[in-house]
Amino acid sequence: MKITFLLHNAYAIGGTVRSTLNLAGALAARHEVEIVSVLRTAEQPLLGVHGDVRLVPLVDERPDSAAYDGGHELMARPSALVPPTEVLAHRYTALTDARLRAFLDTTDADVLVATRPALVVVLAEHGPRHAIRIGQEHLSYDNHVPGVRAAQNEAIARLDAFVTVSARDAADHRRRLPGLRTRITDIANAAPRPRAEPSDLRAPLVVAAGRLVPVKRYDLLVEAFAKVVAERPEWRLRIHGQGPERANLLAAVAAHGLGDHVFLMGPHTTLETEWAKASVAVVSSAWESFGMTILEAMHAGVPVVATDCPHGPGEIITDGSDGLLVPPGDPDALATGLLRLINDPGLRHVLGTAGRATVQQYEPATIADRYERLVTELLGARRPGLVAGMGRWLGLAVPGQVRRTGRATPGRWTRWVAPGRAARRAGTAPATETERRPSRPSADCRVDARRDVQVSVDWSDTSGQDLVLVLRHRHGDDELRVPLEREAPHVPLKQETPRLAAHAALAALKPKAADGTRSQSVREAPDAIGDRWTVLLSRTRPPLAEGRWDLYAERAADGVRHRLRAGLVEQRSLLTSEFTGAGPVAWWIPYTTKDGYLALRTFRREAHAEVTALPVGEGSSAVEGVLHGAELGAGAALMGVARSGEAADFEAPVEATGRHLPDGHPSRGHLFHGRLPSLPGPTAPGKVIWDLFLRPASDAEPVRLGRLFGDIVDRKDTDKYPEVTLPTTSGGSVRARYFFTVTNDLAVSVSRPE
Known part of the structure; x- marks a missing residue:
């Protein structure tokens, strides 16, 4: 059976996208599955697509793409198919109309599933009548604006089925839409089992x-x-x-x-x-x-x-x-x-x-089986004369039907394989672009309880070869090379996927194909998952300079090197591990870059003042933290160093505090508290920025204040503080705001009140 999902934008992040990708991946174990994405906004889907699912974008919105559709004349005209009150109606144009209709006019899909109201309306009006047409509701009956609600209600009447994700919402639809022949039912979203380790429930x-x-x-x-x-x-x-x-x-x-x-x-x-x-x-x-x-x-x-x-x-x-x-x-x-x-x-x-x-009942295979049974029942509800000619819709041959091999299979239900897929299996079809492209390495990464970083590389083109992990400093020439060790292949257990349950014959028989071999209702798991290579990077061996390091895999034999795509990056241990304060301050955070690569953010300082709290309010501003690698003494002070010569530097006294940090906090050192009673006023219009330091004692070198510990690479994006009014040393007032810099260090910006 060929199943096609119509999705607004498979390249975005959202609940509908995630649930559709989950279901498509599960169905791909037994069927030919494709996702038609009306829009394409990125090079790769941000949430990832199962390798057996075909992704077909219709309109390319990437300005830097050779296929960019932004200049197409139809992009300037509004959609005539989508209800104008639809939340995303502004994203649909005459071009999306044309591409959707062209696709629906030519598709050979056996089942079409629309995942939002705009697409439900289009599918009902223009979807091929030979196909099973299903609409999905990812909101609920009462949560659409009136125009969209009316348009979708009209469309539902022309579909084979309409599926909600909760039983209560299905009941609401049936109550509000009495007398429809359309099957209205509920099937929950699928939730795949995660690869990440479960929580240890330790972090507050x-x-x-x-x-x-x-x-x-x-x-x-x-x-x-x-x-x-x-x-x-x-x-x-x-x-x-x-x-x-x-x-x-x-x-x-x-x-x-x-x-x-x-x-x-x-x-x-x-x-x-x-x-x-x-x-x-x-x-x-x-x-x-x-x-x-x-x-x-x-x-x-x-x-x-x-x-x-x-x-x-x-x-x-x-x-x-x-x-x-x-x-x-x-x-x-x-x-x-x-x-x-x-x-x-x-x-x-x-x-x-x-x-x-509880969550096991929402396994993707279970949810996929419910969709298969729904399609089976919808097929059975069609005119009896059509049923015998439509067995391929379920990947089946009905009793007495002659399969493409030309041999009859009376009394048996057998798996139908699409000709293109059969040719690919036999090696007679031309390779697709994806199949010709050499594989690229990817890597999972995990921080252990000692804050060491384990990297596990998967590179399918390197069987039997030696690999080296290369760490390259992003803003310098520093490079570190570490040999990777080969893991033993992992042999998975073969799990049986649930069969279609609607036909008793299918449940009772293990059918043979026309050539006498057993039909496969599930794909056989490989005997082993290919070689992987691992290495454990210790924070002390080798010591890495502070900065951002990009990770590469390199074949030792020929020097071919590729940057590592990020797989699963597990940082959980960074939330509960302690920094003891011994030796230089070193903290490593593995992370995924915005373009999907694996990188390592390293901090290394002889001494560091970790900011734990910034109590702020109108007329009041303070800094609390923990000092590592130095001792608090007489003359300890907060220091503000202006980035330009337009303002004076300043100092404010700091005192040690006997207050203890909460259990589980990843810092152990000397606790301090400093208050900024006033700030120098700007001498010119605009903002003035002071970088903040802690001077541990009157004769000591200043130590940078920052927030390095934990799992967050860029504090400037997450740690936000309000602007407050503070007095100036000259008797006026200024508006001040704490913020963290690109290096996770603390600064304060000041401007005159308007």
Whole structure:
């Protein structure tokens, strides 16, 4: 069977994209699967696509691409197919109309699945009648604007089936659309088992993830977390995602004084590694069509506190058994639920373990099987005369049908293989561009409990050869070469994929193909997964200079070198490991670059002042931290060094504090507190920037203040502080704001009030 998914943009990050890619990958184990992406906005899909799934973009929006469609005359004309009130209607044009219609006019797909209202409308109107046509609802009935709701309702009546992701929403659709012949049912989203290790529930960290939009009620979450911090100040909240509410949320964080506790992390392509860092997950939404983040957190063994909102959380979580449900719209209830788990490590482990059992029912193979059974039932509902001629839709030959081999198979259901795929298997089809392209190396990376970095390289073109890992300093000529050691091949267990359940004959028989061989309803797993090469990089052997290091794999025999694509990068241990303060300060953070490569951020300093908190308010500004590699003494001071000669440098006294850092904090050293009672005023219009240092004693060299420890490579993107009014030494006032530089060091910018 050939199954095609119509997706708005497979190259973006989002719940619909993630769930579609999961389902397509699972179905590709038994069928020919393709994803048609209306738009292409990146070189590669950010979330990755299963290797057996074909990806077909229709309109290229990349300005630097040879296939760029931005200058096409039809791009300037609005779409005539998409409802104008559709949220993304502005992204659809006469060109997307033309490309969609051309595709639908020529496709040989047996099943077409549309994943958003605009595409449901197009599929209903222009999809080929020979195909099974299915619409999906990734929101819910009451969460579309009226024009879109009316257009989609009309389209649903012309489809074979319409699938929601929750039972309650399917019931809503059936109640609102009585008398339709269209099959309306619910099938949950698929949640694949992550490759990352599950959480150890040790870090004092709460994690939420989703688009920054009003319905997620992250404003309510920030308010609730202020109540959490009042009781447990060592805990932090990270919110992963992007969206229009970012500025409002930053303002809410500032208003509650939570700059040291709540962090907006931006989008992340591999959330499985971020769930593995959490000890509690939270969903604060006013409504959820399903709850993919709940499943992802459960897979990581992280207990979830979720609002019992329509429609998804209550269908996934059993309150008190595998998670906690709280009333929506109530910050006190949300804070109480969070504190219940924060204050009870035993309950965290119990609910986290139960969640890992619950999530198994959402395995991709199980969800794919439900879609297969739906298609089987839809096929059976077609006119009886058509059924005998449509067996190939299920990858089957019906009883008595003559297969392409010319031999009859009376009384048997057998697997149908597309001619193109059969030719590729036989080696008679020309190689595709992807098949001709040499493989490129990729690498997984993991930080262990000692903060050493293990790199595991996969390069399929190098069987039997020796490899070298090359680390090259991005802004210098420094280069380090480390031999890679070959791992033993991994032999996976062969797991049987569920068969189509709708036909009793298929369940009862292990059919033979026309040539007498057994038909394969699942792809056989390879006998072994190819060679991998590993190395453990110790922070002390070899010592690396501070900076950013790009990683390459090189064949020792001929010197061919390729930069490593990033696979799974696991940094969890960086949140709970301690820096002892012995020797030079060294901290390594492996990470994925914006263009998808593996890199290593290294910090190495003889002494360092780690900033732990920046208490700020109108008329008040302070710095708290831990000094490593030096001793606090008489004359200790904060120092501001102006970047230009337009302002004077300044000093402010620092005192040691006996206050202890919370358990689990990755710093051990001399705690200090410094307050900035006033600042020099700018002598010219515009902003003045001072870089901040700690002078440990009157006769000591200044030490840079910064935030190096932990797992965050670029603090300037995540650690945000509000602008406040401070007095000047001359009697006026200025507006001042702390910020972290590109090297994660602390600075303060100052401007005159307007």
